[in-house]
Amino acid sequence: MPPLVSVIVPAYNAEATLAETLGSIAAQTYPNIEIVVVDDGSTDRTREVASLFAATDARARVVSIPNSGVAVARNTGAAHTSGPFLAPIDADDLWHPRYLETLVGMMLAAPELPAFAYAPCRLIDPESNVIGSGPNPGCSGKVVHRMLFSNLVGNGSGMVIARTAFDATGGYDPRLHAADRQGCEDYLLQLMLANHGPACAAEEFLVGYRKSDGAMSRNVEGMAASRRMARRLYRRAFPHVVPPPWLSRWIRGAELTVCTRNDWTAGRRGRALGTLARALLVDPQAVIVALSSRSGSWVRNLGPPRPSPRIRFLDLDPRGRNSDRQGNHPPMSPSIRLQLKRLERVAALDR
Numbered sequence: 001m002p003p004l005v006s007v008i009v010p011a012y013n014a015e016a017t018l019a020e021t022l023g024s025i026a027a028q029t030y031p032n033i034e035i036v037v038v039d040d041g042s043t044d045r046t047r048e049v050a051s052l053f054a055a056t057d058a059r060a061r062v063v064s065i066p067n068s069g070v071a072v073a074r075n076t077g078a079a080h081t082s083g084p085f086l087a088p089i090d091a092d093d094l095w096h097p098r099y100l101e102t103l104v105g106m107m108l109a110a111p112e113l114p115a116f117a118y119a120p121c122r123l124i125d126p127e128s129n130v131i132g133s134g135p136n137p138g139c140s141g142k143v144v145h146r147m148l149f150s151n152l153v154g155n156g157s158g159m160v161i162a163r164t165a166f167d168a169t170g171g172y173d174p175r176l177h178a179a180d181r182q183g184c185e186d187y188l189l190q191l192m193l194a195n196h197g198p199a200c201a202a203e204e205f206l207v208g209y210r211k212s213d214g215a216m217s218r219n220v221e222g223m224a225a226s227r228r229m230a231r232r233l234y235r236r237a238f239p240h241v242v243p244p245p246w247l248s249r250w251i252r253g254a255e256l257t258v259c260t261r262n263d264w265t266a267g268r269r270g271r272a273l274g275t276l277a278r279a280l281l282v283d284p285q286a287v288i289v290a291l292s293s294r295s296g297s298w299v300r301n302l303g304p305p306r307p308s309p310r311i312r313f314l315d316l317d318p319r320g321r322n323s324d325r326q327g328n329h330p331p332m333s334p335s336i337r338l339q340l341k342r343l344e345r346v347a348a349l350d351r
Helices: 018-026 046-056 070-079 099-109 144-149 163-169 185-196 220-237 245-265 269-282 284-302 334-350
Strands: 005-011 033-040 060-065 085-088 116-118 121-124 130-133 159-162 199-201 207-210
Touching: 005 018, 005 046, 005 070, 005 099, 018 033, 018 046, 033 046, 033 070, 046 060, 060 070, 070 085, 070 185, 085 099, 085 163, 099 116, 099 159, 144 185, 144 245, 144 334, 159 163, 159 185, 163 185, 185 220, 220 245, 245 269, 245 284, 245 334, 269 284, 284 334
Parallel strands: 005 033, 005 085, 033 060, 116 199, 121 207
Antiparallel strands: 085 159, 116 159, 121 130
16 A cells, blocks of 8 residues: 555635535545545634545545634644645645645655655636646756745645655744734645655646635735735754855845736836836846736737637646647746746756
């Protein structure tokens, strides 16, 4: 029997999506799993949905706690499990059936046990149709500086963690939630894990990452503040890891560009222009590329809308790189191309 994988599902008011998420876990081809759903003080039918699932699947159980935030919920799930591998998944995301088989297989085959393995994601809408693909950086080995530059995993549902590494880092950090800066708990843990050991990356798009209007990741300003605090906490824990000035400029420029886009979309045009000016001073190349990407999307949207097939995540071949819909291979945006090119330079710092 292969090693036990402990699947952790933090759930807060997730009645609309939890059953589908649990179904994708139950359909995993990996044969040895336990499932803990942590009801984080939900006020809807989340606990009922989770309990109905646990009544039909002996591998599952439900733990309820007062509402404490995703870090405490995930840590609670870890404390109630015993497998040498931890696999968190948010209550609105999906896994391809081969997700655990692929990532755990990679970790077991590695010459040195990785701290974590991860897979790229498809972006899905509320009906679980694919609406895009996340970047596929494919960064393996030592990834400390690349993780500082870019959130390689991109979401909280895309990695399998060695429990030894999880315990060594102290798990998810609740200080973000306590400071009202929640959102990047998974990114902070990834930074910590990257200092503990190597990573390994799958090539297949094995995660369905749901983008919905109410999702925490849509709160751009809040996520930016959470990301800044995560990096501060990381620097406090590892003060010897000092990015070179050019990498610090790239990181800061990316933050300012995101804030510019958010201010402009929200109608704060004066503030957006001021932030844009600061971004141009810090990293003019990235800003110009981002603006050209944006203008290109505007031009494409001027024409009549073209109907596109609605393909559900589980019906799409996970092996198609940069393929959002069946038979459709959209060009990679200039911003993503620049990010991947820069990752190649940052990789030299991780050798």
